[in-house]
Amino acid sequence: MSDPSTTDSRTRRLVAYLRQNRDQMVVDAAVLLSWIVVSAALFRILSVPQWLHYLVLFVGIGAYSRLTPDWERPYRRSG
Amino acid sequence: MAVELRPATAVLVLVAVLAAGSFGSLAVAEVGGTQGDAESTLTVIPLENDDRQLWLYTSRGLSFEQATLPINVVVYGDPEDVHRGLLESDRGNWTDTSEDEQEVAPDENTNVVNPTTIEWEVADGANRFAYLIDLQGGVWLTEHYQVHDGRYLGSRHHIRAYAPSEADSEWTAMQAHHEHWDWFMGRHIVRSTTESQSYVEREFAAGGSPDITRVPVGADSDPSFDQWLTIVDFRADGAQSALAGLAFVLGLAGARRRGLSATLREHVPTRDVRTLLLAAGVAVVLLFVRLGGLSLERSFDVPPKVFAIALYPVLFVGLPLAAYLLARPLDRSRAFAGASVGFIAGVLLDYSYLGVTQLPLDVLVHRGALAVALGLVAVGNSRVERHDSEGPDHLRTGVLLWLVATLLPLLRHTPLPV
Known part of the structure; x- marks a missing residue:
């Protein structure tokens, strides 16, 4: 079996990448889905315009992405 | 500083939120359903x-x-x-x-x-x-x-x-x-x-x-x-x-003349050409879906929803994929600019083709988020980013933003309060 760090196959690198970051991706999906639902409910209760909800929702994703661990590449970065 | 969360905890939180959300919106619907005189x-x-x-x-x-x-x-x-x-x-x-x-x-x-x-x-x-x-x-x-x-x-x-x-x-x-x-x-x-x-x-x-x-x-x-x-x-x-x-025929409005030719001239520097190529690639995917959908609808006697479902994945996967692959030889700023400007140009061409001149604010914010997401995905695979292991992971931010912005409208089909 070949080492993902040396393989050139895109598919194999993608699979290795997904496997490496599986836990973090599950966390991300769960947190973001929760964020969508909670923010939507909150903004609906406050009856704030939808565009403002979208803005806060999307900025929140940027902030979340900065504060939480990155997805790591299981192979060497190459040119 | 990174905040760490275990998958099991995150999924538990999600299940709790989904349960509360579905239950809450049903309760709201029942209250709203009562009709006054x-x-x-x-x-x-x-x-x-x-x-x-x-x-x-x-x-x-x-x-x-x-x-x-x-x-x-x-x-x-x-x-x-x-x-x-x-x-x-x-x-x-x-x-x-x-x-x-x-x-x-x-x-x-x-x-x-x-x-x-x-x-x-x-x-x-x-x-x-x-x-x-x-x-x-x-x-x-x-x-x-x-x-x-x-x-x-x-x-x-x-x-x-x-x-x-x-x-x-x-x-x-x-x-x-x-x-x-x-x-x-x-x-x-x-x-x-x-x-x-x-x-x-x-x-x-x-x-x-x-x-x-x-x-x-x-x-x-x-x-x-x-x-x-x-x-x-x-x-x-x-x-x-x-x-x-007695009806008489008037010419149908809207001279539907468009041309999307990324004319690559020799005197333009190579990286500009590649930025243009990225922008054009993103815009072409977007317009391909609109025009493809219309021509399929015109040619086949099949419910148009079938084409909508069949072509949506092309947008969902095709746009970030085009941004990712075409950004490879570019530096960060060119990658971001190419992908997001290409997307915005595509959206504008699409709207002018449809004759739409005004947009609601939420649609505008939504399209803006999509443009930023594509830009970040492009940055994530740009030449500089691949060599620089330090710094934030733009690809992840872009992918997360893209997923939320594209899936959000689809969640309206569920009982969740979105």
Whole structure:
């Protein structure tokens, strides 16, 4: 079996990448889905315009992405 | 500083939120479903030669709280003749809207309480009801028929027509609006009711010599009025059947001339060419889906929703993939600019092709988020980013933003409060 760090196959690198970051991706999906639902409910209760909800929702994703661990590449970065 | 969370904890939180969200929205729906005795304060349209009156608005359900677009045309004359006249008209290209061509997905931003609000609406495929008030009470009417002029996956004028059940009835009430298919929202967005009102007026004016007038409609107590109602009267000259015969053909508006040629000149530096290529690639995917959908709809006699479902993955995967792959030789800023500007250019070309000149704010913010997401995905695979293991992971931010922004509209099909 070949080492993902040396393989050139895109598919194999993608699979290795997904496997490496599986836990973090599950966390991300769960947190973001929760964020969508909670923010939507909150903004609906406050009856704030939808565009403002979208803005806060999307900025929140940027902030979340900065504060939480990155997805790591299981192979060497190459040119 | 990174905040770490275990997958099991995150999933537990999600399940709790989903349960609370679904339960909460159901509870809200039940409270909202109770109907007060609002009939006495309704704004109504009086009907000639009929004791009854018609509520000005159509409704998403059998209650006044779910009011949406107002009825904007009332046609006097035999309803079947009026219907046939529209279908046989040479001016417009009206066809009956089959069940497969009705819109999907419920969500509307219409605020009928405040008539100054622009009536943006995300159209819903389910039935719209009109309310006919008589001395004994009232009755909800479903559409007698629906016709449209234009394409499901492009833009079209759409009429919902209501007529009383009696055979000798003499009127048809119409709700006409113009809408376009929004690929990212997965539904139609209603842009204007007045534009279609004028379009329908011209349609009737071209087909015979009916009396056409516009009257203001509003509550008696209110000096300002809710809206203009068009009254078309065919009874005066009995010329219903002439509607089709006398119609004359006007040139269809909109010279649909577009060209997307990324002319690559030799004197332009290579990295500029590659940035252009990235921008063009993203725009081409977007336009390919719009035009592909339209030509498929035109060529095959299959419900257009099938093409919508088949082509959506091309947008969902194709756009970030194009941004990712084409950004490879670029530096960060060029990658971001190329992908996001390409996307915005594509969106603008798409809207000008459809003839859409105004957009609701939330759609604007949504498209902006998509443009930023594509830009970040492109940055994530840019040459510099691949060599620099330090710094934030733009690819992840881009992918997360893209996923949320594209999946958000689809969540409206669930009982969640989004």
